[in-house]
Every structure is written in structure tokens, then in C-alpha cells.
Amino acid sequence: MDSNAPGGDQDLVAMYVVQRGAWTLGGPPGRGEQTVPAGQFLVRHVGRLTAFETTAHLTAKFLVLPPGELKPLLGNRVITGPADSAEIRLLTALTDMIHTTVADLGPAGVEATHGALIELAKAVAKGRFDDVEPRLAPALTQAAKDLADRRLADPELSPAMLAHELNVSVRTLHRAFAAVGEQVATYIRHRRLQEARLALTAPSGGLSISELAAHWQFADSSHFTRTFKKHYGQTPTEYARSTGAASLSPNRHLPGHGPAESA
Known part of the structure; x- marks a missing residue:
């Protein structure tokens, strides 16, 4: 063109x-x-x-x-x-956030967003990220979430790995999440639970509770079941049966209420 x-x-x-x-x-x-x-x-x-x-x-x-x-x-x-450098990842995450929220921003929000965009562009020009700049916390958090979402099944996924990939300290990453009222490890755990819940109701699924626990990096099926019930109020088997998934997928081999299903 x-x-x-x-x-x-x-x-x-x-x-x-x-x-x-x-x-x-x-x-x-x-x-x-x-x-x-x-x-x-x-x-x-x-x-x-x-x-x-x-x-x-x-x-x-x-x-x-x-x-x-x-x-x-x-x-x-x-x-x-x-294009996958830490600074560009952050800048890309911020521009995506601006695109979805700019129409709802007031004057103070526009000014803060403008400042964060300039700081990230400066980081690109300098080749390093100013990890004490508080206006960059939302962009850093979003970039970390985007990266975590792509690596949810990776056993190496952790706050330390995300910080390394984004070229910031672990402390900076934790501080950025805290600024938006979240925790890195909690975000990872909740996203893994969400994906596991989707897998439980997928018609094409066929994984056992133990296999789901291993795939989404829970210590074992008992730990997965306890964490799932605490978050959703039901064990994985109870959730699958309540949605009709067990009857839709007879090869799923969901276990009954044994030790792995105890709260």
C-alpha cells in the first residue's frame, strides 16, 4: 500500500x-x-x-x-x-487501556493518562523503565496481567518471572498491583481457577480433577478442590454436575466425593 x-x-x-x-x-x-x-x-x-x-x-x-x-x-x-521489550509491552498495554476508557475520563483522568503515556514513551527512548513513577502502575499491572494470561499453564509463572519479563523489580510489580487494589499471586490463582471452571463445563472436555489440578499448576487435587470450593462455593464435581457438564461429557471421569473432594 x-x-x-x-x-x-x-x-x-x-x-x-x-x-x-x-x-x-x-x-x-x-x-x-x-x-x-x-x-x-x-x-x-x-x-x-x-x-x-x-x-x-x-x-x-x-x-x-x-x-x-x-x-x-x-x-x-x-x-x-x-516489539516485545518491557517498555513497549507497557506502552502497548497503556494505549489499549486508553482506547477503551478515554470516552469516560474526566479532565483529571485525561491529564494523568497523558502523563503516564509520556513517561512510558520516555522509557522507550531511554531504554529503561522509571520504576518509581506512580502514574505507570496501571499500565505495568495490565502488562503483567496480559503476560500472565498467556502463561497460565506455565509452571514457571510467578511474580518473579513476570517482573523479570517486564524488566522491573518484584517489589515494583507488587507495588503497582497494590496501587490498583490487587495482588499478583491472587490474580494468577483466580485466573487459573477461571480457566479450570471453563474446562469443567466444556463439552469436549475429558480431564479428571487430578489432571485439571496438574494442568493449572495446583499442588494436587485436594488443594485444587479446596481452593475451588473456597472461591466458587462448590467442589469441582458439584459445579460440573450443577451445570449438567457431567452428563454432557461421560468421559470426563470426575471423581465422587472422596478425599480429593473434601472441603
Whole structure:
């Protein structure tokens, strides 16, 4: 695809984050074109938007940022790096949150969101995250949740692993969750319980209680059953029977009320 951007002088910082395909940008005078391949990001200060080309099936994010605090950091540099870096993960999580909530934000919320966006963009330019900036707590929390959701069945999933992947300290991660009234370990446990509950009612399911416990990283079937009952008020078997899942899936082999099903 070819597109000519409107002319005229502009003062902006542009960021491109490409997940699939490639985005080729017209460069400033004397620099030529620049291509952002899949799995990479590019950020630069531009005086105007220039022509660009994209490949078919492009999946990417394009952000236009105010230059005030970013222009001195960038200068004439073009910064590139992996799209799955900690800073880009946080920035992506924040922009997704803004997209879904901006219509409901009041003036104070808009100002706080703007500040958090600029701080994360600065983190990209610096190559490091300011882990004492309180305005970034919601974005850090969301990025950690997104990552946890993709790794729920991973036995290595833990606050320490999430902190490492997001390039922050464990203390910073805990502080970010606390700022929004949550705990990291509690979020992981609740999400695993949610997925286990869905598996119990899936018509195509066939896992036993022990298999579900192992898959979702509970210590054993008894621990899984106690945790499930505490959260949902029923044992896994009782829940499956109450929804008719046991009759829908005769090969599920849900155990009866034995030791593993004790509260």
C-alpha cells in the first residue's frame, strides 16, 4: 500500500510497533527510507509525516506523541528495538487501556493518562523503565496481567518471572498491583481457577480433577478442590454436575466425593 501523508510542517514524535508484515517509512532528507520489520518498533521525531509503504496483512500500532519532553531525548536519533521489550509491552498495554476508557475520563483522568503515556514513551527512548513513577502502575499491572494470561499453564509463572519479563523489580510489580487494589499471586490463582471452571463445563472436555489440578499448576487435587470450593462455593464435581457438564461429557471421569473432594 502506498500513501502520501498531508504536507505542511508538523512537530511530532511518531512511533511504529509492527507485529506482522513490514512498514517502510520515507526518511528525512539525506537519510533515505527506513523499514520496520515484524517484531520491531521504531520511534523518531519528525517535522512532517512522509510517504510510507506497508506489506499485505500488516498488524501494527502507530502512535503520534507530543514532542515536548520527548524531542530533547530523541534529537536526530531513530530508536529501534524489539516489539516485545518491557517498555513497549507497557506502552502497548497503556494505549489499549486508553482506547477503551478515554470516552469516560474526566479532565483529571485525561491529564494523568497523558502523563503516564509520556513517561512510558520516555522509557522507550531511554531504554529503561522509571520504576518509581506512580502514574505507570496501571499500565505495568495490565502488562503483567496480559503476560500472565498467556502463561497460565506455565509452571514457571510467578511474580518473579513476570517482573523479570517486564524488566522491573518484584517489589515494583507488587507495588503497582497494590496501587490498583490487587495482588499478583491472587490474580494468577483466580485466573487459573477461571480457566479450570471453563474446562469443567466444556463439552469436549475429558480431564479428571487430578489432571485439571496438574494442568493449572495446583499442588494436587485436594488443594485444587479446596481452593475451588473456597472461591466458587462448590467442589469441582458439584459445579460440573450443577451445570449438567457431567452428563454432557461421560468421559470426563470426575471423581465422587472422596478425599480429593473434601472441603
